[in-house]
Amino acid sequence: MRKIIELQQQLMPDLTDVMKKRYNILQQVKQSDFIGRRMLAASLSMTERVLRAETDFLKAQGLLEIQPSGMRISDAGKQLLDEMEPMVKELFGLSDLEERIRRYFGLKQVWVVPGDSDTSLHTKRELGRAGCHALRKYMGTDDVVAVTGGTTLAQVANQLTSQAPLKGIRFVPARGGLGESVDYQANTIVSTMAKRTGAQYRLLHVPDHLGEEAYLSLMQEPNIREIVEVIRSARIVLHGIGDAMVMARRRKVDEAMVHAMKDEGALAEAFGFYFDRQGAVVHRMPTAGLRLEDIQAAEVVIAIAGGKSKAEAIAAVMRFGHDDVLVTDEAAALAIAEQFENE
Structure with a gap:
């Protein structure tokens, strides 16, 4: 796993950054249970415009459930976080x-x-x-x-x-x-x-x-x-x-x-x-x-x-x-x- 991550960081460093960003979004939403976009952007030091693009992508993947009042992580999102845990420290x-x-x-x-x-x-x-x-x-x-x-x-x-x-x-x-x-x-x-x-x-x-x-x-x-x-x-x-x-x-x-x-x-x-x-x-x-x-x-x-x-x-x-x-x-x-x- 470490070797794969090292190769990825050499060949596609921006992909690693994107993975980190999306992982942090999912983790923050999971920890918050239910959270609005403005509060989520502030907690992640991210602009609302950038966050909107990322959360829309995560929703399309079935990882977030978004409502007008806020968002929560889906069961699929929780499962993904659990599966990612062993590689997060390397990432x-x-x-x-x-x-x-x-x-x-x-x-x-x-x-x-x-x-x-x-x-x-x-x-x-x-x-x-x-x-x-x-x-x-x-x-x-x-x-x-x-x-x-x-x-x-x-x-x-x-x-x-x-x-x-x-x-x-x-x-x-x-x-x-x-x-x-x-x-x-x-x-x-x-x-x-x-x-x-x-x-x-x-x-x-x-x-x-x-x-x-x-x-x-x-x-x-x-x-x-x-x-x-x-x-x-x-x-x-x-x-x-x-x-x-x-x-x-x-x-x-x-x-x-x-x-x-x-x-x-x-x-x-x-x-x-x-x-x-x-x-x-x-x-x-x-x-x-x-x-x-x-x-x-x-x-x-x-x-x-x-x-x-x-x-x-x-x-x-x-x-x-x-x-x-x-x-x-x-x-x-x-x-x-x-x-x-x-x-």
Whole structure:
């Protein structure tokens, strides 16, 4: 298959571009369920005139169903996407990119989805779908899975399914809450994951940002101590990655500490720890959730993060050296590859 694609790219490069364009249209319509032409054009950064010509062609092929109010993918279109999946990574040149990043950071596996989740909700959904694949691949029958919060992990939760109830699995929040939108809290995400798969879950009703005194007091509570012990026994950790300064402000870290972290070179945040460009931990806070030693002891650590804007942060956390799997998007992966090639 790879050889055929390489020949096609040499002899008919414009044909490959057309295939990519039409694949992206079908994927976006499928993800949206039902969508108008104007919204579809905006989400794909395409003019309505160009999009109209492409959707008319796809309708003529029986791949789209178009109505005055919008369009949806047909059963034939869904089948075509399923059949194309094995060749998509080769078509987009993502297989080589995955392998280069995997080798550079010494990871078990890298998944790269097409697009940039900074600018495309469709890509963010695909990131969530790939995160589901990664989790299902590594999850056993009686695992404890610790999960962080955030918009990307919420996408994973909303797409996670199981053919049979995962009664032996326990989903738990990796840390306490940030006091922001409940939809993106770790507690909400683990609850959604459990309900969609028939698994068990436990919640941690404490704030993420704790002072030393508050932390010590909370850890005296038997109920808190019991759930914390479950969290810290997690075999799998599923986490997002954020910009250090953005996450510090979301955690309401005081300005003096924010400036101190900036001076120390804090670039990335993951599971409540702050990393510099080389992957060294430059700041940590008392937490009732996962500690650094728990991350290091976990058998499988899966990072799910994308968007070109997060490339440096993702690379910093990968250099920490305790992630086994990275799920990211094309824009971030290309920027990461450019970064390590320039070093």
